[in-house]
Amino acid sequence: MLDHAVQSLREHGVRMTPQRQAILEYLVTEHSHPTADDIYKALSGRFPNMSVATVYNNLRVFKEIGLVQEMNYGDASSRFDFVTSRHYHIICDTCGKVVDFNYPVLDEIEAVASQLTGFKVDRHRLEVYGTCPTCQAEQTHTH
Template sequence: MFAMEQVTEILRGKGYKVTPQRLAVYEALARTKAHPTADAIYMDLQPEYPTMSLATVYKTLDIFSKVGLVQVLNVGEESFRYDANIDNHPHICCVRCNRVDDVHHTDTSGLVGEIEGETGYKITGRQMYFYGVCPSCQGVSSNVKN
C-alpha cells in the first residue's frame, strides 16, 4: 500500500485533482483487509463525509484502478471488490458468506511460466481466485493463516 504522500504524487502526476474525498476513499481501503465493495466504502465514510455521494466513491475507485493504486476484484458477485494491496497475490472467497481474504506466501511465478510456455502468451497481469468455505462458516474458531 502507498503512503498518502505517494497517493497524492501519483494522482497529481497522472493529472487528477487531489481531494479530501479521494484521499479518504484510499485511506478507508488501505486500512482494511476485507476487500470492500464501493457501497461498503461509501457506508464507512458516510459519518465523516455525509455529503460525499456513492458516485464519487465509484469514480474515485475507477481513477485509482486506472493509475494503479488499487486492484479490482471480480469474485463472481454482482459488485466488484477493491484491494489496496496491488502486489500480485491470490484471493480466496467463501462461497457461503462471501468473505474474501488474501492468500500470502504463495509463489505463482512457476505457474505463469508454464502457462506462457503452453500458450505462447506473454502474461502481463494475473488474478487468481480460490473458492471454499471459510473457518467461520465451518464453525471453526481459528483464523485464516496470514
C-alpha cells in the same frame, strides 16, 4: 503506502480532495476488500454530501492509475483491493469474505504458460473458494 499512493496520484495530475483522501485511506487500512457501497457507508458520516457516484468515480481513477484492483466474483458487486504486491484471494462461499494470501511459487506460472502455449502473457488471476473458519464454526453449531 498511503504516501506512495498520494504521490502516484499527483504524478498522474489527480488533485487530492478530502473525499478522495478518505476513500484512499479506507482502502489502505481496511483489508476487507470492500465494495463501493461499503466504502460509501463507512464514510458517509464524515462526508454527508458524498454520493455513491463519487465513490465509484474515485475508484475508477484509482484503478486506471493501478492503485486498486477491481475484483468481480460472479454477479456480486465488485470488491476493491488496494494493490501492494502480487497476491491471491480465497473467498468464502457462505459469507463472501475475501482473504489475501501470497504464494510466490505461482509467480512462475506466467512464464510456464507462455512457454507451453506461445502466448504473450499479460497477467493472471487465481481465486480459491471454500468456507471460512467463522462459517465452519457456525455450521457446526447449527447441526
